[in-house]
Amino acid sequence: MTVPTSSQSTSPSSSPRTSPSTSPSSPSSSSTPSLDDVRVLVVDDLEQNRKLLHAVLEPRGFLVRSEESGEAALRALAQADVDVVLLDVLMPGLDGYETCAAIKGNPRTALLPVVMLTASGTQERLRALEVGADDFITKPFDQAELVARVRSLARVRRLHATVVEQAAALERWNSELESRVAAQVEDLERLSRLRRFLSPQIAGLIVESGDESFLESHRRDITTVFTDLRGFTAFAETAEPEETTWVLREYHAVLGELVFAYEGTLEHFAGDGLMVFFNDPPPCPDAPQRAVRMALDMRDRVDDLAAGWSRRGYDLGFGVGIAQGYATLGRVGFEGRWDYAAIGTVTNVAARLCAAASARQVLVSPRVRAGLDGRFVTRSLGPLELRGIARPLEVHEVLGLSDDTSTLQEAP
Template sequence: MTVRAEGALVPLTGVRVLVVDDLEQNRKLMHAVLEPHGFVVHSAESGASALLALAECPFDVVLLDVLMPVMDGYETCARIKADPRTAMLPVVMVTASGSRQRLLALEVGADDFVTKPFDQAELMARVRSLARVKRLHDTVVEQTVALERWNAELESRVAEQVSDLERLNRLRRFLSPQIAGLIVESGDESFLESHRRDITTVFTDLRGFTAFAETSEPEETMAVLREYHAALGELVFAYEGTLEHFAGDGLMVFFNDPPPCADAPRRAVRMALRMRDRVDGLAAQWRRQGHNLGFGVGIAQGYATLGRVGFEGRWDYAAIGTVTNVAARLCAAAASRQVLVSPRVLAGLDDSFRTRSLGPVELRGISRPLEVHEVLGSVEQEANP
């Protein structure tokens, strides 16, 4: 339904007033009084048409005549107030006379009343006052809805951020912070599923640690491990390696999974040499405390099966395959400060690394002797110690 003023469409701007009266001359009078003062006036000739108009268009105030056929002003007002969509819409009853009509108007929910013949200034003042209240109520409702929407969005964002933090903390158990962050941002955790990949594996441990732990107080042992883990863990993250595990003095890191790493052998060896330098500094301090500890590294390259292992609430990311065993055996065979590598790792290095061959070496658990090489140093790192 299109609500019309007397004969023409009126744009819904300014204070919007719906005049309800069965007499045309009364409706025209309200238009003549209110429109020159900036009110936007619409009219309805009955209670039923008024309810239809309210269902289609928003209004700020209703001026409602009491005496109308079929549905009088009292019933119309009661229906307006019973509808949740219009319950807060101000209704001014236009009464002929008498306190009885006023009392009935208040009982059905009218907000104010005007007695015929009405004073024009009083009518406009009442309409403006009630319109301000209505607009204020509308603003409060809009703000409440917006606040509820914002709260719902905030709750959703907080839940999402908490989930991201949980995922990030999970991933940071074995990935560098920057790689873990990229995975969380992308939302892709498919790498956790079992898969095969050519990786370069680094094993490190402390020479003489078992004897040291047997003869030292537990507090001393833990203090040494904390310093050792902190020094090496920082380098794992710096070189963007994937940390499989810390196990006492042992550490296993691999490259080229999950993020691809085109220079995995070179990066692994550079990291190992930096670790050796770090542990050299720690070893000097430990010797002053009476602890004789060295550092050995084994590095191998080959295919492994990788993926998530464990159980709900305690997952790890693991690499399983001969390459991890070879790296571990090379580490076990290394003397203090030695970095031993397999033939494939050596093939992935360039001329910036100084190496020497140790010839075929029998490694425990490996069926055939392995050609082993020792990495003595790196021209780049020696130039920038």
């Protein structure tokens, strides 16, 4: 179909299927901003009409491609991205309505703006809207109006593309954020598990490094500390449950703080009993000294608690046993409830030394005493028979710290 424009002159004898001689008006740089990357597909069966639309749009910065049929237009849209389609209505084969319906029926091009070039008839306009056309230009068209409509629809198309890109970017960002949150939650869960038996500092370092190989079964030379309260069983039998809970809460808070301060590994709390070991997972070259210093600080802190307990009529004392030796260490338990445990004779010896200790006594094995320097005052208690231990064990009591650090202090 011929596409006359309001800015061209026509001859009375001009055929309706020919394009009259015309020159398009020059673009106005002041009124129309350049959009030289807007891609326009012109679809018209008449070459002169296609050339006319090229002549109108290209000087204004549009990238124009043309096809002579609806079928060719659909093939072109399957291969290239376009911002706006200018579509003639009357064409052989697929007409403009059928071509528009096919464009709108394809999910890939459903939102592509289509401007239909129609006659002035209302029925043509209604049918164009029914098949999904976004706009229409009535022939003869005004060049400025055509350019403005194409530019407006291209802007909408670009805005929609931007929204789609932003939505995709947001989806990617959300996916990445979900992954990060999942990783952080996993780290927090790991940190929570590790903090059951490690100081917050050590647990944090392990989570940061991502190395949990220490949880696998292994052997290590460790120094083990057992503590409990003298007289607790009798106290728990006569005291109200609330009183027992209150005492344990105070006791656990004090001891737990010191375990983490000395960077010990907390194996377990069980009532008034506590087991801590040193030199695993983090290496501790001065494990015996650190264990004994922690025990002495615990004794001093529990002395303060015991004074308050005594005023309430609770007769409770604090005893400690410390031993050094090899143990098998690693994760034990089941899914959802894992613990970190040390298994070996050294833990039994520490427990038996603790059971043999009187109130305020810190009893240590020979290897622990040998690992102490001159800051510690000790005395020998001689060989002691310990329940569950085959042979008598040379036991030493740590009395405290001395200002003289030249030699290991042995009390008379």
